[in-house]
Amino acid sequence: MYFVSDRSGWWNLYRWDGLTVEAVAPIAGECAAEPWELGYASYGFLDDGRIVAVVQEGPRHRLVVIEPDGTVRPVDLPYTSIKPYLALRGTTVALIGSSPTAAPQVALVDLADIDPPQVEVLASPEHAALDGVRVSTPTELRVRVAGGREVIALVYAPTNSTAEWLAPVIVRAHPGPTASCLLRLDWQAQFFTSRGFAVVDVDYLGSTGYGRAFRESLYGRWGLDDVDDCTAVAVHLLSTGRALPGQVFIRGASAGGYTALHAVAQDGLFAAATAVSAIVDPDRWARTVPRFQRAHAMRLRGGAGAVRAAEIQRPVLLIHGTADEVAEADDVRELAEELTSLGMAPRVLLLPDVGHYVASSRRAGAALEAELAHYRSVGTGPRRGDTYARPHRL
Secondary structure (H helix, E strand, O other): OEEEEOOOOOOEEEEEOOOOEEEOOOOOOEOOOOOOOOOOEOEEEOOOOOEEEEEEEOOEEEEEEEOOOOOEEEEOOOOOEEOOEOEEEOOEEEEEEEEOOEEEEEEEEEOOOOOOOEEEEEEOOHHHOOOOOOOOOOEEEEEEOHHHOEEEEEEEOOOOOOOOOOEEEEEEEOOOOOOOOOOOOOHHHHHHHOOOOEEEEEEOOOOOOOOHHHHHOOOOOOOOHHHHHHHHHHHHHHHOOOEEEEEEEEEEEOHHHHHHHHHOOOOOOOOEEEEEOOOOOHHHHHHHOOHHHHHHHHHHOOOOOOOOHHHOOOOEEEEEEOOOOOOOHHHHHHHHHHHHHOOOOOEEEEEOOOOOOHHHOOOHHHHHHHHHHHHHHHOOOOOOOOOOOOOOOO
């Protein structure tokens, strides 16, 4: 029997023969995706006995072939992001891959000979062709934080900017919260970079791709260390002359929305926040989340606690689907009403019949336009007691 375990500190592949457990191929990388969604297939078996696996190292993915003797052979592919949905037949693997300059595409990779492999693209989105289209490709940034560890971030400069760019910056906290940044073509990032913003994705403490100890360090610290890491990246961009003072924003979806809200629940450097499908109360979320995710949700609690309206110091945009069953809209309605009563009325965009994943809904465009308008209207941002904006009807 083959299975994945992180007993070594990394999610690696093991086999059990009924008596003993043996590591198939020790790798300093994650051979499985974060386990808070179902249906993933991060590895599989070729007919000749070799094993194919997706390995994540930080924000990058690569495909490897594991020989029967345990030798790990990397497969040279034009992809830096590979979804955990491998399908194998014979000596061929089907996968969904992408890169910062290529939208996700379905491809067949013939592994009969991997030097080089034969790649056949079967399908790609209609908008995948980038001929003549300028996109912002991310660069990797490493920022040293308290305790001597590093935080990795992906920085998307404004499209067509020079090497010495200076711009308003949107810091993005990924969902999960134990998911990660992905090195792939991101149309949401391009939406903002093409309008003069820089976008920065932060792999804060707790992210997948850095081993078990890094990932589990967020347990009991959610809303604290993730906020500190996002703040440290923003401070670095300000100190190095990249970010415009008073024009640094933070946004996040789902668990990232919780991070974004806590980031403006203090008198810090973020001028405003956008929270999409945000988790507001971790205790309540732990009770409503799908049952197989509850153990994970329970271990994350105990950090910053629920978002409290009385602590919000900056303008907030709340975007939420009314059909969200993961983070219920009632929590956002309640938060908006409390903020309004305290003189910090948020902007609220409720999307009828939209579930938890706003970015993949038909209202994604409206959400992006609302977010853009939010940043453009804030400037340096009002403080508590200032007149900001009347909320939409709740």
